Structure formats: structure tokens, C-alpha cells
Amino acid sequence: MKGLILHENDLSPVVVRAVVLQLVVCCTVIALTLSCTTAGAKSFSGQKTGQTPTKSLMRNYEPSSNCSVCHAYIYEQFRESMHARSYNNPLFKAEFFNILLPRAENDEDLSWEARSCIACHSPITYVQSNGNISGVMNVDQNFPGVECDFCHTINSFKGPKPGNGNYISLPNRIKLGPFKYESDHHRAYAELQTKSEVCAVCHNRTNRYGLEIISTFSEWKESQYAEKGIECQDCHMSVQGFLTKGEPLYESGAVAEATLIPPKQRAKIYTHRFPGAHSESQVRGAIQLDIQVDDLTVHPGKEIIVVVDVDNSRSGHKLPTGSAELRLLYLDFVMEVDGKTIPLTANSLNKEKYDISGEGKFDATILGNDIPGGSRVYRAICVDHTEQQTQYSFEAVNIVFDNRLQANEIRKESYTFQVPDNVGDEFYLSAKLNYLRYPSNFAKKIGVPKAKPIEIASDRKKVVLNKQP
Ligand code: HEC
Ligand code: HEC
Ligand code: HEC
Ligand code: HEC
Numbered sequence: 001m002k003g004l005i006l007h008e009n010d011l012s013p014v015v016v017r018a019v020v021l022q023l024v025v026c027c028t029v030i031a032l033t034l035s036c037t038t039a040g041a042k043s044f045s046g047q048k049t050g051q052t053p054t055k056s057l058m059r060n061y062e063p064s065s066n067c068s069v070c071h072a073y074i075y076e077q078f079r080e081s082m083h084a085r086s087y088n089n090p091l092f093k094a095e096f097f098n099i100l101l102p103r104a105e106n107d108e109d110l111s112w113e114a115r116s117c118i119a120c121h122s123p124i125t126y127v128q129s130n131g132n133i134s135g136v137m138n139v140d141q142n143f144p145g146v147e148c149d150f151c152h153t154i155n156s157f158k159g160p161k162p163g164n165g166n167y168i169s170l171p172n173r174i175k176l177g178p179f180k181y182e183s184d185h186h187r188a189y190a191e192l193q194t195k196s197e198v199c200a201v202c203h204n205r206t207n208r209y210g211l212e213i214i215s216t217f218s219e220w221k222e223s224q225y226a227e228k229g230i231e232c233q234d235c236h237m238s239v240q241g242f243l244t245k246g247e248p249l250y251e252s253g254a255v256a257e258a259t260l261i262p263p264k265q266r267a268k269i270y271t272h273r274f275p276g277a278h279s280e281s282q283v284r285g286a287i288q289l290d291i292q293v294d295d296l297t298v299h300p301g302k303e304i305i306v307v308v309d310v311d312n313s314r315s316g317h318k319l320p321t322g323s324a325e326l327r328l329l330y331l332d333f334v335m336e337v338d339g340k341t342i343p344l345t346a347n348s349l350n351k352e353k354y355d356i357s358g359e360g361k362f363d364a365t366i367l368g369n370d371i372p373g374g375s376r377v378y379r380a381i382c383v384d385h386t387e388q389q390t391q392y393s394f395e396a397v398n399i400v401f402d403n404r405l406q407a408n409e410i411r412k413e414s415y416t417f418q419v420p421d422n423v424g425d426e427f428y429l430s431a432k433l434n435y436l437r438y439p440s441n442f443a444k445k446i447g448v449p450k451a452k453p454i455e456i457a458s459d460r461k462k463v464v465l466n467k468q469p
């Protein structure tokens with residue numbers, strides 16, 4: 001069952017050892033030539049020098065703040081993104097330092113998991129130390145997260161498919177990117193940078209039990225978006241964070257400022273905010289809800305059936321995607337009558353073993369009171385080797401339930417209920433879809449603040465009562 005191959009191939013690669021060696025040499029070179037990273041970056045003015053991109057100067061990674069000298073606009077976007085905070089994220093740190101590291105001390109498999117966390121959450125630390133860290137002081141605060149210089153030096157990955165941090169990234173003066181014009185001493189074109197595979201090295205993860213606990217890339221690969229050649233970048237690095245009328249809408253302008261030669265104005269540039277579940281304002285508009293009542297005039301006291309369409313056709317993967325053990329969506333559907341709110345229960349509830357209001361032994365302790373009764377929850381349930389639900393990705397051996405919305409899916413939830421007979425002339429139906437990064441009981445257990453539910457979609461419809469017999 002164990003992903004033993006991963007132990008060997010992905011996390012103690014020859015390449016990494018080679019890098020460490022190079023770094024040692026590199027320090028000497030740097031000391032001798034005084035070509036420290038900052039000086040190197042600042043002296044660049046954007047003109048060609050005829051150097052080939054393969055001729056790399058051996059050096060260390062540069063902090064993202066170095067790039068901000070010329071790429072101020074991109075830097076501002078990046079700084080707000082979760083990539084900048086992938087290590088300095090209270091939840092990650094609490095789970096990593098307080099829960100995982102103490103348990104990993106005398107456990108080889110767990111210490112493999114611990115190194116893997118660093119490979120994705122603090123990749124430069126990983127390349128520099130092979131992920132062996134024993135405390136916060138081991139992470140250089142110049143390079144805590146998924147930094148500019150890390151992504152822009154990824155040139156391939158090890159093995160047949162990307163995932164589990166199997167990137168090959170070497171600190172290099174040449175930054176790889178999407179522009180096809182002739183390479184210069186600062187930059188070069190790399191096709192990989194324009195493909196989902198460059199994301200997949202981190203956005204697909206198989207744990208020590210061989211369980212694919214993050215499968216965003218696999219999900220995308222099976223979607224119609226992969227077929228159509230719509231990459232992660234087309235949605236996540238476009239203006240809205242998703243497609244606008246089926247097409248990516250990009251920003252335009254110059255990608256560098258403060259250079260001697262004014263950089264080109266470009267019609268298509270990639271946004272670096274990487275909106276996702278953490279960025280409230282960006283999430284709205286991607287998912288749509290549509291309340292469908294056959295006849296908007298109904299008779300008091302009669303039973304009606306209402307269908308709510310939950311439309312995930314604009315995301316390129318399941319929703320929620322990413323960390324299967326943590327993420328939740330819930331659909332809250334209510335009737336608003338004379339200023340009062342009456343929750344309605346989805347017909348499908350109680351039919352599925354692990355539903356919130358069902359008998360499921362998994363929910364009460366995990367979800368607590370986060371989710372209003374009757375809500376339809378979309379999530380995966382991971383269990384550990386004792387069959388108990390777990391929210392630690394490194395303990396999950398199996399996903400026993402998964403009703404997340406598929407890429408391109410429009411899920412239909414039906415509700416059957418009685419129209420009240422003692423109300424005025426009309427009432428409203430209101431549906432809200434909320435995203436919860438992690439349940440509050442988990443936050444309490446691990447000692448981090450609660451995650452705030454984010455409303456990502458809503459719909460509201462007026463229903464008129466026909467009082468004629
Ligand atoms: C001294 C100014 C300067 C600094 C500092 C600088 N860049 Fe650039 N960069 C440029 C210019 C100019 C371009 C070319 C822009 C164009 O062609 O529109 C560029 C282009 C790029 C590209 C596009 C590559 C391609 O071919 O598609 C990437 C990626 C890039 N820089 C990354 C970085 C990173 C990462 C850093 C920090 C480690 C950095 N740059 C620091 C000026 C700079
Ligand atoms: C998570 C990886 C990642 C990080 C972090 C990242 N970039 Fe990028 N960047 C990309 C990718 C991928 C592209 C190309 C997208 C495409 O063509 O599909 C890109 C494009 C660019 C370009 C080309 C111009 C454009 O915007 O299209 C520049 C310049 C650039 N990045 C600079 C930076 C700088 C500077 C930082 C940090 C402040 C940074 N990047 C952080 C992945 C990253
Ligand atoms: C070196 C690893 C790495 C690479 C490469 C990478 N990511 Fe990420 N990404 C992460 C990590 C780790 C997080 C989670 C940060 C957190 O929540 O603590 C993340 C977060 C995100 C988020 C935000 C999710 C949220 O919940 O807000 C989006 C969107 C995203 N990445 C998209 C991309 C795309 C698109 C690419 C490719 C262009 C990419 N990433 C490349 C590691 C990576
Ligand atoms: C067709 C557009 C589209 C494509 C293609 C796409 N995404 Fe997304 N992604 C979305 C939308 C829409 C959301 C949900 C709303 C949001 O969070 O912005 C989302 C959410 C996410 C999240 C955070 C949400 C969560 O559930 O925790 C991550 C991480 C992410 N995407 C990564 C990726 C990666 C990696 C790829 C490529 C393998 C990719 N996406 C391809 C549109 C897309």
C-alpha cells in the first residue's frame with residue numbers, strides 16, 4: 001500500500017544533492033566575483049547580450065523582493081497570494097511543527113512526510129536542506145514560501161508525471177517564462193511555464209499510504225478543459241481568476257518597470273494573485289446557483305418541488321479541490337416568509353451514509369456546529385488506519401466518501417416542501433453556497449483561529465401565492 005517508490009525518487013534525488021554541492025561551489029564563486037544576488041539583479045537592464053540561457057552562473061536563489069525592483073506590479077500581486085504565505089501560514093505551521101514533527105522523530109515514514117511538506121510549502125528550504133528542518137529557525141525568511149525565483153527556475157520534473165514536489169529547479173541567473181522572443185542574459189522561454197504541469201508538481205500529492213490527497217491536476221487532466229488546452233494559468237493567472245464568457249481575459253501592459261530600455265507593452269500578461277479559496281472577492285462569480293421553480297405562482301398549503309442547480313462548469317477541477325481532508329462547501333437553502341427564515345432540507349439528505357443530518361459517525365465531532373442543519377455538504381471524508389475520520393493528510397489511508405462537485409458538473413439538488421398557508425401574498429426562496437477552508441473543531445484542536453465561511457454564490461427568487469381556490 002505504501003508509496004515507497006516516492007521515498008526513493010521524489011525526495012532524496014540525486015539532483016538535490018548535486019544542488020547542495022553546487023551551492024557550496026557557488027558560495028565560493030560568489031565570494032570571489034562579488035557577484036552577489038542583489039547586485040546581479042539590479043544591474044540588469046533588459047537588453048540582449050547574446051549569452052545563451054544554458055550558460056548559468058552558479059548562484060543562490062534571489063529573494064522575491066529583489067525582483068520587485070523591476071517587477072513591482074507583479075510583486076505586489078504575488079505578495080498578496082497564498083504562494084507568498086505557503087510556509088508562513090498559521091495552520092500549516094501549527095500542523096507541521098506541533099503535530100507532525102514531534103511524531104516524526106522516530107518514524108522514518110513520517111519523517112519522509114515531513115520533508116515532503118517542506119518540498120511544496122517552502123521549496124527553496126527544501127532544495128537547500130533536503131527538507132530536514134527541526135524548527136522555525138531553519139527556514140530562511142528571505143525565501144519562506146513559493147517564491148518568484150523558485151517558480152521561474154523550474155525547468156522540468158523527475159519521473160513520468162508531475163506531483164509530490166518532484167520539480168527540478170536550479171538557482172539560475174536565467175529566469176524561465178512564457179515569452180518566445182530570443183533569450184537574453186536575464187530570461188529565456190520555457191514551454192513548461194505555460195503548462196499545467198508546472199503547477200502539478202505541487203498541486204498533486206500522494207501521501208505515504210499511496211493515497212492521492214491532493215488531486216487538482218488529476219481532476220483537471222480528466223476535465224474538458226485539459227482537452228481544450230485551457231491550463232491552470234488561463235484561469236488562475238487571468239483577471240478574474242476564472243474564464244470570462246468561456247475565455248481567459250488577461251491583463252495587459254508592461255511586465256517590468258524601472259529598466260533602462262523601456263519594456264514592451266504587451267497585450268497579454270499573467271496575473272500573479274493566484275486567487276483561490278483564501279481570496280474572498282475573487283471567488284465570487286465562478287460558481288453559479290440557479291433556483292428553479294416550475295411555476296412561480298403557487299397555491300398555499302400545496303406541496304411543491306424546487307430544484308437548485310449548483311453549477312461548477314466554470315472551474316477546471318472538483319470543488320472543493322486541493323486538500324481533500326479539510327475543504328468543505330455547503331449549500332444553505334431557506335424560505336423567507338414574513339421576515340422569518342425557514343430552513344429547507346435537500347431531498348437527497350439522509351440517503352447518503354455520511355450526510356450531515358444522517359447517522360454518520362464521522363460528522364458530529366468533526367463538523368461541530370459550523371453548518372446549519374439541513375445544509376447540503378460537498379466534501380471528501382478521509383479515514384486513518386483505524387477507520388476514524390482524520391483531518392491530517394499524513395494519516396489518511398482512504399477516502400471513504402466523496403461527493404464534491406466534479407469539473408463541468410451541474411449538480412441538481414431537489415427540495416420538496418409545503419407552501420405555508422397563512423402567509424401574505426408572496427415569499428422568497430434563497431440559496432447560498434458557502435466555502436469553509438477547514439471546520440472549527442479542527443481549528444480548536446490544532447490551536448488556530450476559526451476559518452470564516454465565505455459565500456461564493458447565491459440566488460434568490462420571489463414566489464407569488466395564488467389564493468384563488
Ligand atoms: C533590473 C530589472 C529586473 C530585475 C531586477 C528582474 N527582472 Fe525579470 N525582467 C526584466 C525585464 C526588462 C524583462 C523583459 C520584459 C519583457 O520582455 O516584456 C524581464 C522578464 C522576466 C521574465 C519573463 C521571462 C520570459 O522570457 O518569458 C521573468 C519570468 C522574470 N523576468 C523573472 C524575474 C525574477 C524571478 C526576478 C527576481 C529574481 C526578476 N525577473 C528580476 C527586468 C528585471
Ligand atoms: C507559483 C509559481 C509562480 C510564482 C511564485 C511567480 N510566478 Fe511569474 N509566472 C509564473 C508562470 C507559470 C508564468 C507564465 C504563465 C503562462 O504563460 O502560462 C509567469 C509569468 C511571469 C512573467 C512574464 C510576464 C507575465 O506576467 O506574463 C514575469 C515577468 C513573471 N512571471 C515574474 C514573476 C515575479 C517577479 C514573481 C514574484 C514577484 C513571480 N513571477 C512569481 C509562475 C510564477
Ligand atoms: C512549489 C510548489 C507550488 C507550485 C509550483 C505552485 N503552487 Fe500553487 N500553491 C502551493 C502551496 C503550498 C499552496 C498553499 C498555500 C497555503 O494555503 O498555505 C498553493 C496555493 C495556490 C492557490 C491558492 C489556493 C487558495 O486556497 O487560496 C492557487 C489558486 C494556486 N496555488 C495555483 C497555482 C497555479 C495555477 C500554479 C502554476 C502556475 C501553482 N499554483 C504552482 C504550492 C505551489
Ligand atoms: C476553467 C478554469 C479553471 C481551471 C482550468 C483551473 N481552475 Fe482552479 N479554480 C477555478 C475556480 C473557478 C475555482 C474556485 C473559485 C476560486 O477559488 O477562485 C478554483 C479553485 C482552485 C483552488 C482553491 C480552491 C479549493 O477548493 O481549495 C486551487 C488550489 C486551484 N483552483 C488550483 C488549480 C490548478 C493547480 C489548476 C490546474 C491543474 C486549476 N486550478 C485549473 C478555476 C479553474
Ligand code: HEC
Pocket residue numbers: 089091092095096100113114116117118119120121163164165201202203204205206214276277321322323324326327393394437438
Ligand atoms: C505535493 C505538494 C504538497 C505537499 C507534499 C504537501 N502540501 Fe500542503 N498543500 C499543498 C497545496 C498545493 C495546498 C493548497 C491546495 C488547497 O487549496 O487545498 C496545500 C494546503 C495545505 C494546508 C491548508 C492550508 C490552509 O491555509 O488552508 C495545510 C494545513 C497543509 N497543506 C499542510 C501540509 C502538511 C502538514 C504537509 C506534510 C505532511 C503537506 N501539507 C504536504 C501542497 C502540498
